[in-house]
Amino acid sequence: MGYRRRTIDDALDGLFPHLAAIAIEGAKGVGKTATAAQRVTTVLDLSRGPLQETIAADPDQITAESPPVLIDEWQLVAPVWDAVKRAVDRDSAGAQFLLAGSASADPKARLHSGAGRIVSLPMRPLSMAERGLATPTVSLAELLTGSRPAIGGSSSLTLSNYTDEILASGFPGIRDLPELARETQLDSHLARIVQRDLPEAGVMVRKPRALTAWLAAYGAATATTTTYTSILDAATADEEVKASRATLDAYREHLTRLFILDPVPAWTPAFNPLKRLTKSDKHHLVDPALAAHLVGVGKRGLLHGDGQRVNGATGTWLGALFESLAAQSVRVYADAARAQVGHLRTEEDHREIDLIVEGRDRSVVAIEIKLAATITAKDVRHLNWLDDTLGDRLADKVIVTTGERAYRRPDGVAVIPLALLGP
Template sequence: MEYRRRVIDGVLDDLFGALAAIALEGAKGVGKTATATQRAATVLTLTDPRQREVVEADPDLVVTAPPPVLVDEWQLVPPVWDRIRHAVDDDATGSRYLLTGSAGPAPGIRIHSGAGRIVSLPMRPLAWSERGITDPTVSLRVLLAGGSATVEGPSPVDLATYTDEILRSGFPGIRDLPPRARQVQLDSYVARIVDRELPESGVAVRRPRALRAWLSAYGAATATDAAWSTILDAATAGDDDKPARQTVDTYREHLERIFVLDPLPAWTPTFAPLRRLTRTPKHHLVDPAIAARLVGVGADGLLRGDGTRVATQTGTWLGALFESLVTQSVRVYATAADAHVGHLRTKGTDHEVDLVVEGADRRVVAIEVKLAATVSDNDVRHLHWLGEQLGDRVADRVVVTTGPYAYRRPDGIAVVPLALLGP
């Protein structure tokens, strides 16, 4: 199967020639190995018991093999990390080591952070622009630069297509399967997390059924900042024997460690006048297709407005999944622009902005997500408020929609279909 370039490839083009070691980190199945293999002369696959045994016996192999050396799933032999770190101390020539990891080290295993030697880059499932459906006409990087970037272009993508893309997933190995096989693979992905990934990470899953219920409740809380107690209550409705809070916290910690949970942190501005901001993250799974599968609503049901939510706020279940898809894509584009993404909500929910993208110069692009083709004045009121609070620090304000055109409103706010937004 021919390799399709990812957004992260552009980042690697810019960095790998100058940096000795880069680690690609993300959940299983996002495409880390395929991307890293494009640049490797030597591939050491530590999921292969034979290669793992050799590397465990002689960790120097990772620094004596012909470079660039790819160490795939490095966390299975944690001493590899420190061996490469020391090798970079001795020789910081670029393009020497690539590491991929679908988890951090197992509990109790300590490694050096690698700061200054190994640069970690996140890798997520396919963003919209990586799926080969449409060509973007609006660049997040250009929006971050300010100056009223040009916003234009028609989008051929309708709501049904966005819904199908949510369900197809952004996992390269899953999305092109027939619908039934795709559903089986998504179910299997969740089952492997519960039955294999967590136990192999040293987590004792004594009640697999309770963990699956908690994951389903977490999925139903997608794009909300529902309290952990609310999610637990939803997972154990009618069950007097609830898991202990400490047990659930352990599951949550390790699900984040293997990148299955991908919460969006609250944005807290530095040197800004904003007050009374919440610090609670918004809940997202690594791919909205998993959330959709856990809740168990298909395309027809989503388009009808079906779907159970936890801590229901405004909007539909499809709207929450669409926001998760937009969030996933924007986070991919932000990595390419050396930017970070968070969400903003004031206590009491007087004001909230779905996504705040902050660049290296601390200028921001504020983004609202709307599952509709039209945008009203009411839909942009929080964007206006943030502009009033931060002034020139707001490089641009955007509403991401499912509509047919990209354009600027008379008030300067950009309206951009997801299909036309890119890195």
């Protein structure tokens, strides 16, 4: 199969001709290498032992290669980061280096942050728009303008189709496999995180089963703000000798650096009348397929309402996974619009909005995510409250659904099937 263009390609089209070095960062398997390889003359794959050793001995030899140069898995030879910085200091002409990394840069292993020399772009698994199942009719970037555009279009995708997409994964190398092979690959992916990726990042995993249990508990907390204490309790409920909180906190930090955990931070708005907002992240793994696989509920069970959630969270497990799928896609589109994504919850839990997309001009698109195909007045009450509270700063208010038709309600809320929302 030929290369399928990704949302990040638009950013690379605009930036790489003018910037000397760009780091594409994301979890293993999201497609960083395939995307970067479209734009380079030379590929240096540092996951290859012999090349890794020679580059480690002399990182500055990267400048002897014909540009543009892709340095793949650069974090395995951390001094490469500073070698690129030195090269850019000498020559800042565009299109010299692309760095693909499946771990964020460890400040302890480099001399320079990269600021002003190396621009970082995040890359996540395939969004719904990138999966090619439908042609989006609504642009998140246009919603952020505040023009309240007309909303229309229809999608043939049903709840069953969205469930398939949750389980199929957004990892390009996994999603098109037959079910048994896909399940085996997801098993292998999770095992590699524990057995290889964390040790490569310098983390000694003394109790692999305890870490896997913690990951499963974290997955069961998808789309909640459950405390880490509750997640730890769920992970160790049957253990007489529990892993320490400090140990699991260290694992959590490194799993975030490896882009396996991808929580949505609490929105902390400036210059607005909102008060007493919670500061807890909303939990998400990088791909909802990982959460579904860890919890072990298949399509039939999901559609029948099966799946235990951590700490008595309300709503169905399928609803939590659909929210995670939608959040993953919205964050891809927000990155393309150079916008930030958070979530809103008041301390008393009286008000909650699943996603807040904030543009560079502080305009806001508020998004609720509903598994239902039809929307009632109860579903939009928090969106309309925020509209009354923020006034003109609220560019648009949206409910993402599993329905077939996109439209705008009389109260101004845009109702958009997930498959019809795009960058």
